[in-house]
Amino acid sequence: MSDTSFRNIPFTVFRYNPQTDATPHVETYTVKVQSGMTVLDGLHQIKSDHDASLSWRYSCRMGVCGSCGMLINGRAMLACNTQILDVSTIAIAVAPLPNFPVIRDLVPDLESMFVRHKEIKPWIIRKDESESDRLDREYSQSPEQLEAYLQFSYCIKCGCCMAACPTMATDAEYLGPQPLAQAYRYEADSRDQGFEERKPILDKDSGLFSCHYGSECSVVCPKGVDPAKAIQLMKRQMVLDLIGLRRKKCSGLHHG
Amino acid sequence: MRQTRGWFFHVAAGLALVILLGTHMTIMHLDQVTGGAGNADPALKPVDWENVTQRGDSPWMALFYIAFLGAALFHGLFGTRTILLETDFGARNRKTLTAVIVIVGFGLFIFGSAAAISFVQMSQAVVM
Numbered sequence: 588m589s590d591t592s593f594r595n596i597p598f599t600v601f602r603y604n605p606q607t608d609a610t611p612h613v614e615t616y617t618v619k620v621q622s623g624m625t626v627l628d629g630l631h632q633i634k635s636d637h638d639a640s641l642s643w644r645y646s647c648r649m650g651v652c653g654s655c656g657m658l659i660n661g662r663a664m665l666a667c668n669t670q671i672l673d674v675s676t677i678a679i680a681v682a683p684l685p686n687f688p689v690i691r692d693l694v695p696d697l698e699s700m701f702v703r704h705k706e707i708k709p710w711i712i713r714k715d716e717s718e719s720d721r722l723d724r725e726y727s728q729s730p731e732q733l734e735a736y737l738q739f740s741y742c743i744k745c746g747c748c749m750a751a752c753p754t755m756a757t758d759a760e761y762l763g764p765q766p767l768a769q770a771y772r773y774e775a776d777s778r779d780q781g782f783e784e785r786k787p788i789l790d791k792d793s794g795l796f797s798c799h800y801g802s803e804c805s806v807v808c809p810k811g812v813d814p815a816k817a818i819q820l821m822k823r824q825m826v827l828d829l830i831g832l833r834r835k836k837c838s839g840l841h842h843g
Numbered sequence: 844m845r846q847t848r849g850w851f852f853h854v855a856a857g858l859a860l861v862i863l864l865g866t867h868m869t870i871m872h873l874d875q876v877t878g879g880a881g882n883a884d885p886a887l888k889p890v891d892w893e894n895v896t897q898r899g900d901s902p903w904m905a906l907f908y909i910a911f912l913g914a915a916l917f918h919g920l921f922g923t924r925t926i927l928l929e930t931d932f933g934a935r936n937r938k939t940l941t942a943v944i945v946i947v948g949f950g951l952f953i954f955g956s957a958a959a960i961s962f963v964q965m966s967q968a969v970v971m
Contacts, residue, residue, distance in 0.1 A: 757929045789846075792928065792937065796846040825847040 593619045596671065598629055600641065601682035604691055611689070614638070618679075620671050626659055626681065627666040630693075643693035650809055653745030657693050658682040663747035663807045684750035697746050703766040704744065707788055709773065712781025724840040732777040732838070739772035739817050741810040748804035748814050760793035764804035767795055768814035771821040777838045786828070795821055849921060856918040863911040870898075899966025905959045912955040920948045 598618045603611035616637045618629045627645055634641050643666070645655040650668040657666050659681055660674050671679060687695035713719070748764040749755055755763050770789055773779045789795040795818065802815040827833040870881035871889045879885025883897035898904050924944050927933035933940055 754929065758934065760934060792846060794846050796850040797925075797929070822847075822850075826851055829847050829851055 591621060593621050594676070596620045596629075596676070597678050598633060599678065599680045600630075600633065600693070602641070602692055603689055604640075605689075613680075618671075622672060624671050625667055626657075626664075626669045626671055626674070626679065627655055629671055629679065630666060630681070641693075642691045651743065653743035656684050656695075656745040656747045656750065656809075658684060658750065663750040665745060665747070665809045668809050684746050686750050686752065686755040687746065695746065695750075697744075700744065700746055700749050700763065700765055703762050704769060707762070707766045707770040707785055708781055709766075709769045711773065711776065711779045712784055713778075714780045718840055721840065726778045726838040727841045728777055728838055735777070736772050736775035738812055739768055739775065739814075741812050742769060742772070742808075743810055745809060747807045747809060748812075751803040751807040753801045753803065754797055754799055758793050758797060761797050762789070762794055764798070764814035764818065767798065767821060768804075768812065768817035770795075771817035771824075774821060774824055774835075777836065780837055782824070782828070782833075782835070786825070789821065789825065795825060798822075853918060853921045853925075856914040856921075859910070859914040860918055863907065863914060866907070867911065896966045896969045899962050900970045902963055905963040908959045909956050912959070913952060916948050916952055916955075920944050 595617050597615050599613050599615045601611060602608070602614050616633045618632050620629065627648065630641065630643055643655065643657065645667060646652040647654070648667045650665050653665070655666040656663060658664075659666065659669055660679060663684055666681075681693060683689050683693045684695045687697060687699065690696050718724075742765065744765060746765070748768075752761075752764050754761050767789070770785050774782060774785070798815075798818045800815060800819065804814040805812070805816065808814065824833055866881075869877060874880070874882060874885070874889050879887075879889075881898075882889050882894045884891075884893050887894050889895075924933075924941060927940055928937060
């Protein structure tokens, strides 16, 4: 039988409205928590019972859209994917994801991540662009080739890894774990031939080699992606390329 | 390949340091363990005049210390630059910081190399 009893847990919530507040502040609300409630449920309760002006971003409520990433008791998590009682039975502190500007309350501005993600060209690049017009053919890929990049393709761009990254906190120009892991996602894809196009982007100052392998990105990823591993594997590819030992077997076009 | 090349040579310099520093430590500080290996007169201390001038008589010793100096300077200064570039100050002054570190590195390398070459020349004159 599930526990249906309620307990009152204080939620300390970061508040900031740039139109009215000179500086951010925190406010504490008491939330009636029942087993099974997520942090997102708690925020909804605050909005309906205490303060309708509280703002945060959410959409799917099931850990798919990546909208509700926030700092919950000091760790970047998805609010919809995090049960309150799993985090604490005493107190909950909620703040927007660090390493991003704050639009309002718990809403971070993720645009810098999306810009960097686009910068690494997160799509399959082929040397022969005319291939995309040949719709009667397809690229074959073995299960082993799929496995090489599959886990990295689960990224939902929630920004949790970027928020947890210590290098992001000190180097504003750093590309960050999300774009770097996606660069490897395509490098590991047997259909992709875009290494030469991505190389100068990864190799610039504050690029790939600025990662210190803190690995907190992999710890916080709600989808089980391992960006730290992807970054190290991408570093290996770059070094192998430097010394002329990089080899990649690419899939060719086959009749569908 | 800017960052990749820098990282690669940083690691390569680190590995070179393990070998060069290891050799230096073995000759200069572990003589009682090795029985004075690398010293002309094992009965004397590595820093005694005879051993110092005998070592300096070989141009290979100058090359050894120039390589040691280059590896140590590159490894140390590249690492310092990497740390400083992650600070706000470093991020704002990236080019200036790099230029200062390159100038300091080359300056120290030339100074140290000249000292190593002078040492060999002096030792050769003494030994002759």
